[in-house]
Amino acid sequence: xxxxxxxxxxxxxxxxxxxxxxxxxxxxxxxxxxxxxxxxxxxxxxxxxxxxxxxxxxxxxxxxxxxxxxxxxxxxxxxxxxxxxxxxxxxxxxxxxxxxxxxxxxxxxxxxxxxxxxxxxxxxxxxxxxxxxxxxxxxxxxxxxxxxxxxxxxxxxxxxxxxxxxxxxxxxxxxxxxxxxxxxxxxxxxxxxxxxxxxxxxxxxxxxxxxxxxxxxxxxxxxxxxxxxxxxxxxxxxxxxxxxxxxxxxxxxxxxxxxxxxxxxxxxxxxxxxxxxxxxxxxxxxxxxxxxxxxxxxxxxxxxxxxxxxxxxxxxxxxxxxxx
Numbered sequence: 001x002x003x004x005x006x007x008x009x010x011x012x013x014x015x016x017x018x019x020x021x022x023x024x025x026x027x028x029x030x031x032x033x034x035x036x037x038x039x040x041x042x043x044x045x046x047x048x049x050x051x052x053x054x055x056x057x058x059x060x061x062x063x064x065x066x067x068x069x070x071x072x073x074x075x076x077x078x079x080x081x082x083x084x085x086x087x088x089x090x091x092x093x094x095x096x097x098x099x100x101x102x103x104x105x106x107x108x109x110x111x112x113x114x115x116x117x118x119x120x121x122x123x124x125x126x127x128x129x130x131x132x133x134x135x136x137x138x139x140x141x142x143x144x145x146x147x148x149x150x151x152x153x154x155x156x157x158x159x160x161x162x163x164x165x166x167x168x169x170x171x172x173x174x175x176x177x178x179x180x181x182x183x184x185x186x187x188x189x190x191x192x193x194x195x196x197x198x199x200x201x202x203x204x205x206x207x208x209x210x211x212x213x214x215x216x217x218x219x220x221x222x223x224x225x226x227x228x229x230x231x232x233x234x235x236x237x238x239x240x241x242x243x244x245x246x247x248x249x250x251x252x253x254x255x256x257x258x259x260x261x262x263x264x265x266x267x268x269x270x271x272x273x274x275x276x277x278x279x280x281x282x283x284x285x286x287x288x289x290x291x292x293x294x295x296x297x298x299x300x301x302x303x304x305x306x307x308x309x310x311x312x313x314x315x316x317x318x319x320x321x322x323x324x
Contacts, residue, residue, distance in 0.1 A: 051128050051152055052084040053323055054117065058133030058158075058308065059199070062097040063089040069132075075312060079320055084122050088113055088135075101134070106202045106219040110138060114146035123149040128323055130155040132308060133254075136245075137161055137203060141223045143240060144233040153242040153322050158254065158308050161245065162264035163205030163220045166255035190216035207265040225286040238288040244299045244322060253307035261300050262289065 053076060057069045064070050064087060073085045090100040090109050100109065117123055129151050131139040136159020143151045188194050189204040195218045202219035206212065214226045221227060225234070237243075247260040256265055262276035276282050282290050292298050301318055303310055 050080055050083045050324060051126055052086065052122050054123070054127050054129045054139070054151075055085065055087040056113070056129070056131040056135030056139050057087070057097075057101070058131075058135050059101050060098065061101065061132070062094045063087040064094055064097075075315070076320070076323070079316060080323060083323070086120070086123075088116070100199075102199055103197055104199065105196055106138060106141075106199055107222075110141045110145060113138075113142055117142070117146065117149055120149075126150045126152045128153040128155070130157060130319070130323075131159055132157045133159060134199070134203065135159065137163075137220070137223070140237070140243075141219070144223055144230075144236050147236045147239060151240060153244065154240055155244040155246070155319060155322060156260070157246045157319075158248050158251065158260055159245070160203055160254055160259045161262040162224070162259040163203040164200070164255055164259060165205055165207060165265060165270060192216075205259075205264065207267050207270055210267050224281065229286050234286070234288040238292055238297075240292070240297060242297055242299060242322060243289075243292060244301060244319075246301045246303060246319075248307050248309065249302050249304055251307045 055063075055069060055073060057063060061068050069087050073087050076085055077083060089097045090104065090112065091097045117127070126149060129139045129142070131137070131154075136154075136156030139151075139154055140156065140159070140161065143154055185194070185198075185201055185204050189201045189206065190209075190212050194201045195216060202217065204213075204217070205220060214221050217226070222230075223233065245261050247257065248254075249257075251257040251260070254260060256263070256273050258264060258273045258275065262279075262281075263273055264279070266272045266274050276289065277293075281287060285291060289298065303314060303318070
């Protein structure tokens with residue numbers, strides 16, 4: 001499709017300008033390299049029982065970029081000697097992986113990952129998972145749909161668990177690309193062709209058109225039990241030992257930011273938000289989240305900064321303990 005090829009050619013511009021991950025965040029993660037690496041020296045004496053870790057990157061990123069996911073993978077391996085870290089590649093090449101984060105049916109992506117994990121002998125006794133931005137919600141779908149091998153801890157780093165409504169500011173050379181995304185989503189997010197071929201439409205959650213969203217959302221409405229309660233989804237999610245959600249308190253990318261803690265806009269308007277605990281999803285316990293919170297399985301972490309901006313010190317202090 002012409003529109004697809006045009007957008008693909010400018011994906012990297014979107015990453016730098018819109019997401020802020022590779023440029024802004026990595027200046028925090030990597031810019032002070034030697035100093036931060038000294039602070040984050042390896043922990044010696046770790047045992048061999050450390051579970052493997054599966055990573056899923058965010059929109060516009062890839063599994064193996066040495067300035068983003070590649071660096072995070074290396075950092076974890078240095079911090080927890082002996083840990084096996086799998087950074088998921090969605091496709092056969094890094095470029096396909098990046099492209100698929102924009103254009104591949106999310107349900108197909110999840111199915112592909114489930115198959116890959118099931119065939120990995122290192123994961124047969126269980127694994128932990130960490131998803132960045134949209135990767136956080138995609139890994140939750142894996143937990144709900146594919147309990148074997150068992151996911152033990154899920155860490156969603158800025159993941160849009162209730163979807164998004166609105167796109168962020170996108171300055172500079174990429175502004176027209178963001179305008180294109182907005183136009184497609186605002187005018188036809190729930191049309192078959194947009195749902196099938198634009199990843200962000202599959203977690204577009206319009207509070208002003210709730211019935212349209214519930215009926216036509218291919219991905220988010222399903223994993224969030226918006227149409228019917230799939231008891232298998234509910235049972236599988238509750239098998240987690242921990243579900244950790246990280247919210248970036250100055251996030252200018254995700255709208256509304258409360259989605260990172262499973263909150264969202266109240267239905268029928270687009271100004272007031274509600275917390276997870278105030279939602280019908282929680283009150284009716286359609287996903288088992290109320291039961292999980294009562295059992296001490298839900299952790300809500302907040303950190304200063306914009307989307308996916310964090311330091312190595314923070315990562316070590318707040319997230320690494322969940323991986324040991």
